[in-house]
Amino acid sequence: MDGAKAIISVKNLVKKYGDFTALKGITFDVLENEIFGLLGPNGAGKTTTLEIIETLRDKTSGEVLVNGHDVEKNAGAIKQIIGVQLQAAGYYPNLNLVELIELFAGLYGVDTKPMDMLAKVNLQDKAKAKYKELSGGQKQRFSIATTLINAPKIVFLDEPTTGLDPQARRNLWDLIIDIRNQGTTVVLTTHYMDEAEQLCDRVAFVERGEIIALDTPDQLIDNLVNSGFERKKEVKKANLEDVFITLTGKAWREG
Numbered sequence: 001m002d003g004a005k006a007i008i009s010v011k012n013l014v015k016k017y018g019d020f021t022a023l024k025g026i027t028f029d030v031l032e033n034e035i036f037g038l039l040g041p042n043g044a045g046k047t048t049t050l051e052i053i054e055t056l057r058d059k060t061s062g063e064v065l066v067n068g069h070d071v072e073k074n075a076g077a078i079k080q081i082i083g084v085q086l087q088a089a090g091y092y093p094n095l096n097l098v099e100l101i102e103l104f105a106g107l108y109g110v111d112t113k114p115m116d117m118l119a120k121v122n123l124q125d126k127a128k129a130k131y132k133e134l135s136g137g138q139k140q141r142f143s144i145a146t147t148l149i150n151a152p153k154i155v156f157l158d159e160p161t162t163g164l165d166p167q168a169r170r171n172l173w174d175l176i177i178d179i180r181n182q183g184t185t186v187v188l189t190t191h192y193m194d195e196a197e198q199l200c201d202r203v204a205f206v207e208r209g210e211i212i213a214l215d216t217p218d219q220l221i222d223n224l225v226n227s228g229f230e231r232k233k234e235v236k237k238a239n240l241e242d243v244f245i246t247l248t249g250k251a252w253r254e255g
């Protein structure tokens with residue numbers, strides 16, 4: 001990562017909701033082509049931070065640059081190079097997946113081959129299905145496909161694997177790594193520490209509107225170990241999730 005360029009630069013970002021200060025002057029960079037994780041307890045300020053970067057929410061003060069564009073002065077340019085997950089409410093119930101992608105492509109003003117987009121997330125077989133007919137994992141994959149329609153430089157994923165089974169989670173991890181390997185920067189939030197450890201190049205821990213740690217997962221763990229921390233119990237070489245995956249396989253579940 002040394003020498004990598006910052007594609008998102010956040011400086012002294014403050015967000016107040018009335019008298020309540022949700023972000024207390026946070027500063028961090030996201031580097032080009034990394035998977036960057038925002039971690040922290042409920043209410044810490046992760047979604048607020050993402051929404052300000054996505055130009056969906058105003059900041060109170062501070063500076064946020066996305067690919068060199070200021071969120072306040074050039075929101076239009078930023079919207080063109082980012083991919084954001086839409087709320088499920090935006091998925092018109094009578095349209096099938098191909099028609100939904102055609103609709104979103106039209107809104108973005110881009111020419112997209114819907115079947116190619118569905119192939120990226122392994123949903124070709126569901127091309128004619130309606131969104132509500134998909135399983136939880138399929139819904140998440142479709143939602144990720146919609147973030148890729150405008151071939152963005154950066155995608156934002158808010159808790160992409162919440163509620164999924166272990167196979168679906170691991171397959172989504174592979175998908176997110178593929179997206180990064182094809183040159184896209186990924187910013188995600190998650191409450192799963194195993195996910196952050198497996199997936200993220202760097203993570204920031206947000207707590208009560210402040211960043212309390214930011215580094216690679218490996219370095220953060222080493223720092224803790226070097227401070228004298230020890231797990232109470234010897235860790236086994238596998239865990240119950242490994243048992244699940246070994247018993248039930250790693251294939252996409254289409255049922």
Ligand SMILES: Nc1ncnc2c1ncn2[C@@H]1O[C@H](COP(=O)(O)OP(=O)(O)OP(=O)(O)O)[C@@H](O)[C@H]1O
Nearest residue numbers: 017018020022040041042043044045046047048049
């Ligand atoms: N529109 C709003 N008006 C007032 N307060 C808000 C608003 N949106 C968020 N907050 C407050 O700001 C703080 C940060 O909320 P935010 O949604 O950014 O947290 P989060 O880290 O994403 O939490 P979670 O993990 O639960 O999604 C919370 O205390 C929340 O109650």
